Amino acid sequence: xxxxxxxxxxxxxxxxxxxxxxxxxxxxxxxxxxxxxxxxxxxxxxxxxxxxxxxxxxxxxxxxxxxxxxxxxxxxxxxxxxxxxxxxxxxxxxxxxxxxxxxxxxxxxxxxxxxxxxxxxxxxxxxxxxxxxxxxxxxxxxxxxxxxxxxxxxxxxxxxxxxxxxxxxxxxxxxxxxxxxxxxxxxxxxxxxxxxxxxxxxxxxxxxxxxxxxxxxxxxxxxxxxxxxxxxxxxxxxxxxxxxxxxxxxxxxxxxxxxxxxxxxxxxxxxxxxxxxxxxxxxxxxxxxxxxxxxxxxxx
Numbered sequence: 260x261x262x263x264x265x266x267x268x269x270x271x272x273x274x275x276x277x278x279x280x281x282x283x284x285x286x287x288x289x290x291x292x293x294x295x296x297x298x299x300x301x302x303x304x305x306x307x308x309x310x311x312x313x314x315x316x317x318x319x320x321x322x323x324x325x326x327x328x329x330x331x332x333x334x335x336x337x338x339x340x341x342x343x344x345x346x347x348x349x350x351x352x353x354x355x356x357x358x359x360x361x362x363x364x365x366x367x368x369x370x371x372x373x374x375x376x377x378x379x380x381x382x383x384x385x386x387x388x389x390x391x392x393x394x395x396x397x398x399x400x401x402x403x404x405x406x407x408x409x410x411x412x413x414x415x416x417x418x419x420x421x422x423x424x425x426x427x428x429x430x431x432x433x434x435x436x437x438x439x440x441x442x443x444x445x446x447x448x449x450x451x452x453x454x455x456x457x458x459x460x461x462x463x464x465x466x467x468x469x470x471x472x473x474x475x476x477x478x479x480x481x482x483x484x485x486x487x488x489x490x491x492x493x494x495x496x497x498x499x500x501x502x503x504x505x506x507x508x509x510x511x512x513x514x515x516x517x518x519x520x521x522x523x524x525x526x527x528x529x530x531x532x533x534x535x536x537x538x539x540x541x542x543x544x545x546x547x548x549x550x551x552x553x554x555x556x557x558x559x
Contacts, residue, residue, distance in 0.1 A: 296365030304356040367446025374405035374454040388443040472499040474552035475506035507555040514549040
């Protein structure tokens with residue numbers, strides 16, 4: 260009998276621990292924004308035909324009956340459910356009880372490039388945060404030619420989708436590890452550590468030239484051009500997998516930092532080049548250039 264009690268007690272404790280873990284996972288899932296690549300389930304209690312079960316596409320959208328393409332990336336489960344409910348009740352139903360739930364998390368990705376030792380994409384932890392110093396440590400730190408006080412983080416606003424830039428002083432971050440200066444990263448952040456002397460860094464290195472392409476392309480991230488390779492705007496877009504169907508091709512932005520650290524922005528009509536064949540408008544890129552392909556307005 261005592262052994263039976265012990266076994267029952269251990270079983271009860273294991274059930275409690277499992278329930279705590281499940282509740283903690285549910286809490287975490289509810290608070291973490293939905294990412295492209297996440298497997299999600301969306302159901303409507305009043306109409307079983309209004310449902311979705313699958314991955315969020317690379318642009319952050321899912322396809323729902325009656326509504327078509329709906330952006331869910333950047334929203335939490337609660338916000339996503341409320342948004343779909345409000346839209347359905349506005350146009351189609353008197354009452355819509357909608358539940359959006361993440362079934363399986365996709366590891367979010369941030370990109371680190373510039374004057375770092377091993378530039379490239381980094382997977383974010385599925386649960387918890389990654390700070391900018393942790394990301395820099397993942398790429399084995401900065402080079403001797405880096406300007407750590409001029410680091411920038413470019414990210415999309417989860418509500419408006421607009422790209423915004425945050426200036427970060429990595430020296431201050433190091434002095435405030437885990438504090439406000441050591442900012443938390445979110446999926447699709449682009450970290451750029453500039454070089455104190457870009458020309459000298461290129462002369463001393465035989466590594467490929469880097470540019471970065473972000474936004475509405477099929478394979479956003481760091482684009483490498485081998486030494487001596489022709490590095491033009493069009494070639495960078497093709498290396499990034501070409502535009503998505505949501506790309507605003509007529510107003511692509513090319514960001515370049517001059518030697519005096521001033522920022523130049525050039526707006527490019529890529530549709531003229533790629534869709535209409537005006538090859539003479541193609542132009543050469545400089546190492547460190549950033550190409551931003553914004554999302555065009557979509558009307559349902």
